[in-house]
Amino acid sequence: MRLVKARIKGYKSIKDTGYFDIERTKTIFVGPNESGKTAIFQALQRLNPPSGVMPFNPLRDYPRSDYDRDIARGGIDPSAFTVVECHFALEPSDVALLPPGFGNATYVVGRRLDNSSWHRIDGGPRHLTFADIDKDLDRFSAHIDKNFKKENPSAPADDIPSNDLLNVLGLMNAEDRIDADLSKRLSSWMKGNLVYVDEGGAEEERYKRLKDQLAHVELGERSLNVCRSLLPKFVLYSNYLKVRPIIHLRKMAERIDKDLMEDAEYDYGNKCFLKFLGFTANDLAITGEISKADIETDEELREYMDRLDDRKYRLNAASIRLTEEIRGIWNPDLTKPEASTLEIDVDGQYLKVVVKDELGVKVELDQRSEGFQWTFSFLVVFFAEADSKHDNSILLLDEPGTSLHALKQAEFRNTVTKLSEKNQTLFSTHSPFMIGANELEKVRVVEMTDREAGTMVCTPETATDYAALLPVQEALGFDIAQSMFSNGKNLILENLTDYWYIDTISEMMRSAGVPALDKDIVIMPVSSTGKIAYFATIMHAKKLRVTALSDSISEMHKRDQERLINAVGVRHVIRSRDFIDLEIGAPTLEDLMRETLAAIAKSELGWDVAQYVTSMPNTPILKIFDDRMGNEYTRMKLTKAFMNWARSKTDGFASLTPDEQKRFKNLIAEMNASFKD
Numbered sequence: 001m002r003l004v005k006a007r008i009k010g011y012k013s014i015k016d017t018g019y020f021d022i023e024r025t026k027t028i029f030v031g032p033n034e035s036g037k038t039a040i041f042q043a044l045q046r047l048n049p050p051s052g053v054m055p056f057n058p059l060r061d062y063p064r065s066d067y068d069r070d071i072a073r074g075g076i077d078p079s080a081f082t083v084v085e086c087h088f089a090l091e092p093s094d095v096a097l098l099p100p101g102f103g104n105a106t107y108v109v110g111r112r113l114d115n116s117s118w119h120r121i122d123g124g125p126r127h128l129t130f131a132d133i134d135k136d137l138d139r140f141s142a143h144i145d146k147n148f149k150k151e152n153p154s155a156p157a158d159d160i161p162s163n164d165l166l167n168v169l170g171l172m173n174a175e176d177r178i179d180a181d182l183s184k185r186l187s188s189w190m191k192g193n194l195v196y197v198d199e200g201g202a203e204e205e206r207y208k209r210l211k212d213q214l215a216h217v218e219l220g221e222r223s224l225n226v227c228r229s230l231l232p233k234f235v236l237y238s239n240y241l242k243v244r245p246i247i248h249l250r251k252m253a254e255r256i257d258k259d260l261m262e263d264a265e266y267d268y269g270n271k272c273f274l275k276f277l278g279f280t281a282n283d284l285a286i287t288g289e290i291s292k293a294d295i296e297t298d299e300e301l302r303e304y305m306d307r308l309d310d311r312k313y314r315l316n317a318a319s320i321r322l323t324e325e326i327r328g329i330w331n332p333d334l335t336k337p338e339a340s341t342l343e344i345d346v347d348g349q350y351l352k353v354v355v356k357d358e359l360g361v362k363v364e365l366d367q368r369s370e371g372f373q374w375t376f377s378f379l380v381v382f383f384a385e386a387d388s389k390h391d392n393s394i395l396l397l398d399e400p401g402t403s404l405h406a407l408k409q410a411e412f413r414n415t416v417t418k419l420s421e422k423n424q425t426l427f428s429t430h431s432p433f434m435i436g437a438n439e440l441e442k443v444r445v446v447e448m449t450d451r452e453a454g455t456m457v458c459t460p461e462t463a464t465d466y467a468a469l470l471p472v473q474e475a476l477g478f479d480i481a482q483s484m485f486s487n488g489k490n491l492i493l494e495n496l497t498d499y500w501y502i503d504t505i506s507e508m509m510r511s512a513g514v515p516a517l518d519k520d521i522v523i524m525p526v527s528s529t530g531k532i533a534y535f536a537t538i539m540h541a542k543k544l545r546v547t548a549l550s551d552s553i554s555e556m557h558k559r560d561q562e563r564l565i566n567a568v569g570v571r572h573v574i575r576s577r578d579f580i581d582l583e584i585g586a587p588t589l590e591d592l593m594r595e596t597l598a599a600i601a602k603s604e605l606g607w608d609v610a611q612y613v614t615s616m617p618n619t620p621i622l623k624i625f626d627d628r629m630g631n632e633y634t635r636m637k638l639t640k641a642f643m644n645w646a647r648s649k650t651d652g653f654a655s656l657t658p659d660e661q662k663r664f665k666n667l668i669a670e671m672n673a674s675f676k677d
Contacts (some may be wrong), residue, residue: 001088001089001090001091001094001107001227001230001231001232002088002089002091003022003086003087003088003232003394003424003425004021004022004085004087004088004089004106005019005020005021005022005086005087006019006044006084006085007019007020007084008039008043008044008083008084008085009081009082009083009084010039010062010063010066010070010076010081010083010113011039011042011043011056011061011062011063011083011084012036012039012042012061012063013034013035013036013039013042013062013063013448013453013454013455014036014039014040014043014426014454014455015065015066015453015454015455016454017040017455017456017457018456018457018458020444020457020458021053021444022424022426023441023442024424025417025420025421025424025425025441026416026417026419026420026424026425026426026427026430027425027426027427027442027444028427028428028434028435028439028442028443028444029426029427029428029429029443029444029445029446029457030428030429030430030443030444030445030446030471030472031428031433031445031446031447031448031465031468031470032430032447032465032467032468032470033430033466034052034448035398035446035447035448035455035465036446036448036454036455037398037428037446037466038398038428040446040455040457041396041426041428042236042397043083043084044084044086044234044236044394044396044426045234045235045236045396046083046084046111046115046234047084047086047109047110047111047117047234048109048231048232048233048234049233049234049236052324053236054055054112055115056083056097056111056112056115057063057104058071058113059071060073060076061083061106061113062113063412063454065451066572068590072276076113077589078112078113079112079113079114079116080112081111081112081113082111082112082113082118083110083111083112083113084110084111085108085109085110086108086109086110086288086546087106087107087108087122087226088106088107088108088109088231089106090102090103090105090106090107090227094230096229097226097230098124098223098226098227099219099222099223101124101125102121102124102223103123104123104124105121105122105123105124106121106122106123107119107120107122107227107231108120108121108122109228109231119224119227119228120224121220121223121224121227123297124223125216125220127177127178127503128170128177128178128183128213128214128216128217129175129176129177129178130169130173130174130175130176130177130178131174131175132178132213133178133210133214134174134634136210137165138212139203139206140190140203140206140207140210141161141162142160142162143196143197143198143203143206144161144193144196144197145160145161145162145199147196147197148160148161148193148196151196161189161193161196163539165189166187168182168185168186168189169182169186178214178217179217179221180217180218180220180221182486183214183215183217183218183221184218185212186210186214187211187215189210189234190207190210190437194207194272207238214274226593228363230392231574232392232393232424233392233393233394234393234394234396235393235394235395235396236396236398236509237395237396237397237398237400240431242375243269243270243272243273243353243365243366243376243377243380243381244269244270244366245352245353245365245373246275246350246351246352246353246364246366246500247270247273247281247350247351247352247356248349248350249281249284249285249346249349249350249351250281250285250289250349251349252267252270252281252285253280253281253282253285255267255280256271256281256282256675263382268381269377269380269381272380272381273380274381276318276380277315277318277570278314278318278343279311279314279665282324284311284346284351285349287307287308287311287346289349294304295658311346315344315345316344316347318344319341319342319343319344321381322342322344322376322379323340323341323342325379325383326340326342326372326375326376326379327340340355340356340357340358340405341354341355341356341523342354342355342356343355343362346363347635348499350660352364352365353365355368355378369402369403370403371403371404371405371408374401374403374404375408375412376405382419383431393422394417394423394424394425394426395420395422395424395425395426395427396425396426396427397416397426397427397428398427398428399427399428399429399430400412400416400427400429400430400567401429401431401434402430406431406433407433409431409433409434410433410434412434413433413434413435413436416434428446430470430471431471432472432473432474432475432477432478433475433478434471435472435475436475436479437475437476437478437479438473440460440472440476441462443459443472444457444458444459445457445458445460445463445465445468445469445472446468447463447464447467447468448465449464449465449466460472460641461640461644462640464637473496475555488519488520488545489520489521489522489546489547489675490521490522490524490539490544490545490546490547491517491521491522491523491547491548491549491671492524492526492532492535492536492539492546492547492548492549493523493524493525493526493550494523494525494526494527494528494532494547494550494551495526495527495528496525496527497589497635497636497639498525498549498551498589499523499524500639500642500643501526501589501590501639501642502549502589503519504640504642504643505646505653505664505668506668508646508649508652508653508655509652509653509664509665510667511652511653512652512653512654514653514661514665515665515668515669515672516668517668517671517672518672518675521671521672521675532548532550532564533564536564537564545675546572547572547573547574547674547675548564548572548573548574549574549575549576549589549670549671550573550574550575550576551575551576551586551587551589571674572674574667574671574674576588576589576591576592576672577668578666579592579663579664579666579670580663581659581663582617582618584617584618584619584620585618585619585620586620587620588621588622589619590620590621590622590638591621592660592663593656593657593660593663593664594613594621595613595657595659596655596656596657596660597621597638597642597659598613598621600612600638600641600642600645601625601641603645604641604644604645605637605638605641607625607628607629607632607633609624609625609628609629612624612628622635625638
């Protein structure tokens, strides 16, 4: 099964994240320090953790600011408070194990603060409620009472089967579900009174109908148990345990056998290493203790040689596998000579890992960079556990690859993608290099703008914390920088909001069959007016075709204006104001759609400035928003509201006013034409 949605409440910095969606393969969580990324992963892990993970502890885990009110004073009941709730989509292999009717079902699981859990199936066959059987039970019990009295005329008046039924039912409301336990007790009561049912009549049919309905409840309970058995483990890696490159085998074997280390994690990386190799420390230690002086017969000699050869061949095979895997991250271009080779060598009681470079020089692993050692340790630990912990598991990787160089992180991103093909993977990061420009739909932003509200999870489009969004913005910037000198046609814009407007409106025009921005034109926001000349000049010097769109060319330094026009030509400098049929002092791109933005601001954000937009036609619309809405207004909020509105419109471009459509048609046509001369 596959995790599709989750929600966390009442855990450390988290009051209530709200429901957040999880992608099919990998999901990327970004956010600043102390925003709650690790807390989210820790809470998720406790839904179905591997052995050894500490359970919820209200004293340690519940939000400290609310502890006195909710826990110490009994404000909430831990046995009724769900901390983590997860929704799982069933895969075809899961559905095959269930009765018919569960093809579109969702398995929902929750774990409460007292570590009890609950589960249900949504979207499968409808749950049986008391209202579904109430009337049939009344008629059936009345029929039984009547026949019981006929056969037992001397029985006390209150000694009738329906009284037993009342004891079974207790206080039931119409909407209450019939669970498996109640179903069994009702079935037992019915079967015990079957002798009082007239054969061949309506009550026998009623009996069969009730029996089938109650059997369906038990079938649903068995389906729940099947789903429970399929629930994946949540495996959290918050710190990849380091493999020590030189191991004294006998000492390690003694530590393990006698459990001498108080720190259980001290030898964990090395134990995973030996597990990956297929040996125990004791196996290798015994082999290292044998010498020729201990061999007396030819048979002992052959056995000794076979043991050495077996060890040698298996270590060689492991060396080859590790070399291939680490090259996939460290040196993905295997045609280059600098691809390193790993060798695993055992000499007596010492096992060590050495790295042979392109010159043939061998150095111990601990003399290579921290990033190289981290990559090696990660691969060893992961592959060693791949046959156990990682089987049917969801991987939670907390800030992987922090010691890797930026380009190595980008390469490791591909490794995470490969892992996620077998194991659904969630990972957190601060690094823009761990986020691909084509993966923005996989990003979830973790932010805590208000301690009272706590940690929240949202998409980049709905996030409001600039610090949380920074890795996403930097990822976009890095992608732009990488492609800057490879695109034939480049449209430079002043800022990110202009990019969103042009891109969104162009897609609306394309969907409406109206000539849109040519698809081979790359849009590049540069964050400020002053940078337009800088970017345009460099790109033009590289023989790339460039057009600049600006709201404020006149605000540039005179030297920058001259440099821009001399570099790209007047034909390639487009001003927003030239497409606005109003006399506005310092217009922006938003002034091309004043009426629509005013309406969107009111419907999406509750900002009612329409009357001022109408009565002040010569005032820039952004100034109107700034003057009238004060601190509540930001340009980013307005742009996001426009994008949300655009996604909700089925008529797309036609939703703009006729004048606005005309302005954007002219603007887009001018942009396209600027690249044709």
